[in-house]
Amino acid sequence: MTVDTNVEGQLRKGYDRVDVPAPGGGKRSLTRKQFETLPLRERVSYLIEGTAQFFLDGQPISASEAMRS
Amino acid sequence: MSVARKALEMTQAAAEAIVQRAETRYDAHRQEILRSTDRMFALLMIGQWIFAIGVALIFSPYGWQGKVKTVHMHVWIALFLGAAIISLPVALAWRRPGELLTRHVIAAGQMLSSALLIHLSGGRIETHFHVFGSLAFLAFYRDWPVLLTGTVVVATEHLIRGILWPESVYGIPNPEWWRFLEHAFWVVFCISILIPSCRRGVRDMRVLAERGAELEALSENQWRKSSVVDRAAADARGDD
Numbered sequence: 554m555t556v557d558t559n560v561e562g563q564l565r566k567g568y569d570r571v572d573v574p575a576p577g578g579g580k581r582s583l584t585r586k587q588f589e590t591l592p593l594r595e596r597v598s599y600l601i602e603g604t605a606q607f608f609l610d611g612q613p614i615s616a617s618e619a620m621r622s
Numbered sequence: 623m624s625v626a627r628k629a630l631e632m633t634q635a636a637a638e639a640i641v642q643r644a645e646t647r648y649d650a651h652r653q654e655i656l657r658s659t660d661r662m663f664a665l666l667m668i669g670q671w672i673f674a675i676g677v678a679l680i681f682s683p684y685g686w687q688g689k690v691k692t693v694h695m696h697v698w699i700a701l702f703l704g705a706a707i708i709s710l711p712v713a714l715a716w717r718r719p720g721e722l723l724t725r726h727v728i729a730a731g732q733m734l735s736s737a738l739l740i741h742l743s744g745g746r747i748e749t750h751f752h753v754f755g756s757l758a759f760l761a762f763y764r765d766w767p768v769l770l771t772g773t774v775v776v777a778t779e780h781l782i783r784g785i786l787w788p789e790s791v792y793g794i795p796n797p798e799w800w801r802f803l804e805h806a807f808w809v810v811f812c813i814s815i816l817i818p819s820c821r822r823g824v825r826d827m828r829v830l831a832e833r834g835a836e837l838e839a840l841s842e843n844q845w846r847k848s849s850v851v852d853r854a855a856a857d858a859r860g861d862d
Contacts, residue, residue, distance in 0.1 A: 593641050593644060593832050593835055594637050594638070594641050596832075596836060596839075597637045597640050597641060597835055597836065597838075597839040598633055598634070598637045598839075600836055600839035600840050600842075600843055601633050601636055601637060601640075601839045601842045601843050601846070602633055602843070603843045603847070616840055616843070617840055617844075620833075620836055620837060620840060
């Protein structure tokens with residue numbers, strides 16, 4: 554495992570969009586701000602189930618990478 | 623019960639537990655800030671009281687009644703009125719730290735301590751800076767209504783004392799009638815910056831607690847994945 558020691562690079566990490574399951578099936582795409590305003594219980598459930606797909610600059614990233622900033 | 627339903631119930635139970643822990647962490651963090659600020663004010667108020675007595679002893683230790691030299695009224699005011707002002711806030715900070723009433727009583731007491739120091743210094747304008755410093759200290763609570771309590775107390779005190787004994791507040795016997803409004807304006811200016819800062823501080827604490835919950839959820843997800851892998855490996859080996 555390598556550790557990214559580039560502070561500037563670490564600050565730029567995170568996510569700008571996330572896809573979560575839609576209530577009627579399918580997916581809904583949320584901005585980071587929209588995701589962060591969801592109830593905590595809902596966000597936590599997505600993370601436990603692993604059903605949230607995070608994106609940065611259109612590229613999919615892992616949840617653990619998304620949660621770094 | 624179907625496997626999918628059981629998995630859903632497990633997720634809901636885990637999410638509930640994680641959210642509860644986040645709430646507990648948030649409450650504990652908030653209480654720690656409130657209690658430590660109460661303790662800080664208890665010490666500050668005792669220090670201010672001693673300082674007020676020192677100011678009275680240095681600037682007006684004695685008075686004269688005819689040819690008789692007496693201890694000046696300011697010394698007694700600093701000693702007894704000062705003790706009266708700080709006794710309830712300090713007692714509450716000691717006995718009931720973290721409670722809503724405690725910090726509002728402290729806010730009122732701190733503003734009255736400012737008033738006492740202003741009086742003892744003969745209404746020196748520089749001593750009014752103590753009010754602004756006190757408002758900044760009250761913002762440590764990150765509880766903006768406390769700032770309103772302080773503002774109401776100091777504005778009311780300035781208004782009443784400005785009418786009854788203007789020299790004690792402004793250092794001159796005939797200030798303009800609107801002088802208290804000028805002082806109130808600067809206090810409102812000060813809290814108009816401090817209130818958003820307090821609200822931001824509380825939001826940051828909430829975000830910190832929620833970030834912890836998200837990381838816990840991630841950890842739970844990883845644990846579940848590894849459990850599935852472990853079980854699959856055990857099945858492949860033919861373990862019981």
